[in-house]
Amino acid sequence: MTAKTFRIGGIHPEENKLTHEVATKVAALPKQAIFPLSQHIGAPATPVVQKGDKVKVGTLIAEAGSFVSAPIYSSVSGTVFKIDTAIDATGYRKPAIIINVEGDEWEESIDRSEKLETVEAHPELTPDEIVTRVKEAGITGMGGAGFPTFIKLTPPPTAKAECVIINAVECEPYITADYRLMMEKADEILVGLQLLMIAAKVTKGYIGIETNKPKAIELLTQKCVDVFGGTEYYVTVVPLKQRYPQGGEKQLVDAVIQRQVPAPPAIPVNVGAIVQNVGTAYAVYEAVMKRKPLFERYTTVTGKRLANPGNFLVRMGTPMKDLIDACGGMPEGDNKLLAGGPMMGKALTSTEVPICKGTNSVTILSRDEARRKEPQPCIRCAKCVGACPMGLEPYLLAKLSEVENWERAEREDIVSCIECGSCQFTCPAHRPLLDNIRQGKATVMGIIKKRK
């Protein structure tokens, strides 16, 4: 089978998947867990606990702030130390619930057995029931952006879902958390996919995996035959050619079902696809079958100079420092700390930042790796145009943002930019293209919002 890929642009950065074959370890419990109230796209959650309250693992500590929002559950047992501010991945102090950890006592409602639950054994699971459980469990996209999952499962009446696409691409360099999850929890992921298909009322499912993970492709292909063979479900593993940013929703839809998602506000479901991260599928399984809300995730801690980079099953709220220490501590000298991978990751200013719902990796780059080169004048070579997966003209958008020509920038579709950084990566003149475009995009989006 020849590997597919998306049709416009794309690059192929060095993969550096250092931790592919490092089995997942369970991270130690932190002494203090920090839960920022804004871990997802949408309104921040509202705390429902107070200082001094006792919580268990899986206790609701903050409820959804509005429709587009998600509740937050405690990942530890202990006492609420304070509701204060803490530095989160944005780099600013934001409201957060801080819990002092005492023991490890779980809520009784959570099924902690290892037994694999199948959909057949649970006839009570109607689509609505699944969506409700997903919503209550506080599941948000586990790939990084953090959009509340239940909203994706209830598409607007104008759109009709035809298939669920599982995003197991992991095109971002360094990160291996999804790969480890697939290798270790394949059965659960497939049940999760089945639940997602039931919730979305479709029978077609795809799992998109890049060809640099042949073992995962083989394993999941085999399991798909075992699980879905002879049923009404049609699930295929789609091997994809390695190409960044294939893990972007729109790129993945194009790669898997060859359909182009129109410009915003269109979303993948407008062309019939619901895209969910493989980590989300697993979280859905745990939430629906084991009644376990989202408070743990697979995270890669990586970097070339780390003594023992690895993959961790980590309780949310654990400060990154703890994980870095578990990998042999921060390397000597100056480092760049990223929440996420080197392409899409967010640079952080503190190791106290906790692991959140969307933290798929902690990447540490050395000063030399992270150093930017001196920008040179643009020679209009159009490499960025060729690399842009959205078919935009990055050099133009960057210039328009620089000179603050917002009207033209809007006409040139600056809001379609997915901020993947392919343009900046490919620019031979090392121009800060994305830096400028991101500024312009934010401004133009503000202007559009004001107009409404």
Add this chain to the structure above:
Amino acid sequence: MNFILIAVIVLGAIGLIAALVLFAASKKFAVYEDPRIAQVSGLLPGANCGGCGFAGCGGMADALVKGADAGSIDGLSCPVGGADVMGQVADLLGMAIANGEPKVAVVRCNGTCEHRPKIVEYAGLRTCAAMHACGAGETACGYGCLGCGDCVEACQFDAIHVKAETGIAEVDEEKCVACGACVKACPRGIIELRKKGPKGRRVYVSCVNKDKGAMSMKACKVSCIGCSKCEKECQFGAITVGNNCSYIDSEKCRLCRKCVAVCPTHAIVAVNFPNPAPAQKPKEPAAPAHTAPNGFAAEKKVEPVTRKEAQE
């Protein structure tokens, strides 16, 4: 000969008809413009800076004349021209000058390199807007001056500069016309237009950090910790503390500088006073430091003397 005559007659006739048409049109479609608008426009500086809130000097002139017709030009003020120009305009329009005192842009951050150590290195685009969007910046303070000079770029009067030694923006009050361009450009809202004060004397809180005291102190030694000492000290009710940060209302402040003396972090700054702030306790011989927590204030402190001399 005939040709020349015909040409002259024909062209003359066309010219005459066209002139009649134009005359008729100019009468028919005449738009009345108050002649005073042009006169007021002539008085305004013509910088088109937008500091008055209108698109340019033309818009301001229009608004002034309309205001005069309505009976008041209150609230309209040209920051560039100042009282002089507004006086002339008021004379022309036969109105009383109802303008407030001159204002000046004030950068409310004292986090010099010495007070506010850098904890990270920023490698991205060097504009304040980009740095602000990325995170707290190079220091631990998420509210302070970023020092990339978006305000410098915005200023049309060369009145604001980022000093290399301090890393924060500083206003040249001689050149500042209080147009407010820097206020809009600053992504952190640090810059404020404040009353210039008599002889340029001002007292203000040079910090906008809204973190709790311990947190802001960790980031910067001269940050406002919201202790409310100044609020209690002020007899005129000019000081309010909210969100862990103090604010002095320049309309109510009587420049007594008692707050300067009690501020434990020296976050309150008094500029352009000839002598140091009145020391509250005899134990504090280091009172001059209160007026000059940064190099800026220290320099400015000497200035009134020279200015006074120059005036004399």
